[in-house]
Amino acid sequence: MRLLLHAVTTADAGGPLPTGLRGQQCVCVEVAALVAWATPFLDAPAEPFGRVDLLEHHAIVSSLATELDGVLPARFPTWLADEDALRGELESRQADFVEALERVRGRVEIAVTAVWTAAPDAIPPPEAATPGRKYLLGRQQAFSGSDKRRERAHALADQTERLVGDDLVDVRHQVCPSATVALSSAVLVPRASAEDIKALLFREELDVRILINGPWPPYTFAAVV
Amino acid sequence: MQPEASLSLSAPGPDEMSLLELADRLLNRGVVLTGAATISVAGIDLIYLGLNVVLTAVENLKTPPRTGGRQGHGDAAAASRGHDG
Numbered sequence: 001m002r003l004l005l006h007a008v009t010t011a012d013a014g015g016p017l018p019t020g021l022r023g024q025q026c027v028c029v030e031v032a033a034l035v036a037w038a039t040p041f042l043d044a045p046a047e048p049f050g051r052v053d054l055l056e057h058h059a060i061v062s063s064l065a066t067e068l069d070g071v072l073p074a075r076f077p078t079w080l081a082d083e084d085a086l087r088g089e090l091e092s093r094q095a096d097f098v099e100a101l102e103r104v105r106g107r108v109e110i111a112v113t114a115v116w117t118a119a120p121d122a123i124p125p126p127e128a129a130t131p132g133r134k135y136l137l138g139r140q141q142a143f144s145g146s147d148k149r150r151e152r153a154h155a156l157a158d159q160t161e162r163l164v165g166d167d168l169v170d171v172r173h174q175v176c177p178s179a180t181v182a183l184s185s186a187v188l189v190p191r192a193s194a195e196d197i198k199a200l201l202f203r204e205e206l207d208v209r210i211l212i213n214g215p216w217p218p219y220t221f222a223a224v225v
Numbered sequence: 226m227q228p229e230a231s232l233s234l235s236a237p238g239p240d241e242m243s244l245l246e247l248a249d250r251l252l253n254r255g256v257v258l259t260g261a262a263t264i265s266v267a268g269i270d271l272i273y274l275g276l277n278v279v280l281t282a283v284e285n286l287k288t289p290p291r292t293g294g295r296q297g298h299g300d301a302a303a304a305s306r307g308h309d310g
Contacts, residue, residue, distance in 0.1 A: 008256060054251055075255035100256075111246045184246065213243045219250035224257075 003027065003038035003086055005078040006060045007217070008097055010070040010105070011035045018063055021056050029083050031090035034097050037064060038086065049077060058216075065108070065217040070101035072222040096224045104222065107169055108191045108215035112201055114156050114183040114208040120149065150175060153182040156208065160185055163200050167193045172220050182208050186220035 004021060011033050020026040020039030029036045037060070057076050065071040080086040090097065126137035157173040160183075164171075170188040177184050189197050194215040201212050 005256075051248075054248060058247065058251055073251075073255040075253070075257050076251045078255075078257060097256075109250075111243075111250075113242055113246055115242060181242075184249075186250070211242055211246075213246055216247070216250065219254045222255045 001040045001042055001082055002044075003040055003080040003082065005074040005080060005086065006037045006039065006057060007064050007074055008034055008036045008072045008090070008101070009064055009068045010101055018060055020060065021053055026060070027083070029086045029090065031087055032094060034090050034094060034101075036086050036090055038080065061217045070105040071217050072097065072100055072104065072224070073217045073219050093224065100222060100224045103170075104188070104218040106191055107188050107218060107221075108194050109218045109220055110187045110189060110194060110198060110201070110212065110214040111216065112160050112183070112185040112187060113181060113211040113213070114153070114205075115180055115211065116149075116182055117207060117209050120146075146176075149182065152207065156183045156205075157185060160187065160201065163203075164189060164197055167197055170221055188218055188221050189215075191215065 006020070006026070011030055017026045017028060018037070022039070022045070024039045024041070026037050027040050029038070054076060061071065061073045080089065126134060128134035128137055153175045157175060160173075161168055161171060164187055167189045168187065169190070172186045174184040176182060187197070187201075198212050198214070201210070203210055
């Protein structure tokens with residue numbers, strides 16, 4: 001029986017097993033201080049996974065995160081051949097999992113996304129005597145505009161860290177990840193402070209719209225090295 | 226399964242952007258165990274248009290994980306408290 005892994009958590013669960021994907025009952029595999037939560041599938045899913053499955057996986061992980069101190073979400077979709085394979089993974093990397101769980105214990109992730117509200121400034125094409133020179137001047141203009149946006153995005157990242165202040169446990173920034181997004185940040189904060197921090201982070205800016213999401217399970221900070 | 230999102234090249238709205246951020250995390254981050262991944266998430270790729278960073282997640286879905294060893298993370302380059310990009 002194949003297993004679709006949802007999360008690895010601390011072993012302090014007391015409630016009933018959650019419902020897994022597509023109405024299946026979750027199974028859990030315990031190894032010492034660790035519990036892995038997964039949905040069993042007898043065969044390959046009849047229908048390929050889609051958005052509904054993705055959101056169900058998120059709901060399962062979120063539910064675990066509200067009940068347990070430490071949750072390491074699994075990247076979707078992570079398959080294991082069977083319970084023995086899952087147990088083997090937990091045993092062989094037990095110390096790594098315990099260390100990672102300590103890092104995220106009692107903490108949640110808040111997503112900060114800054115979206116440009118205007119297109120880049122339209123600059124008239126440069127005048128030049130030769131096509132080659134005109135091309136190079138045009139490239140110079142494009143890079144210069146892009147540098148300004150990048151600089152602004154870095155300033156937004158710094159501002160985000162300042163606003164979170166002492167509650168900032170960890171942070172990852174992606175600066176200008178696309179033409180429309182100035183900044184995509186993941187901020188790890190204590191669960192108890194999450195709502196206050198969301199209110200702090202929400203702000204009006206002239207050139208970007210700030211979107212705040214979460215608190216979510218610590219997806220970005222669950223890496224096990 | 227039919228794609229659930231329509232193809233649009235316009236800038237995503239706030240709700241759509243929030244979904245993109247979440248999908249990016251679900252597909253591109255988190256613990257990776259050595260398993261046999263089945264890479265077939267229909268419809269997911271369409272909701273990523275407009276956020277280039279998430280396109281890497283779609284690529285991850287198409288790439289089978291290595292077997293017999295640990296697997297890296299797509300965001301590993303983003304250093305703690307650092308800026309990538």
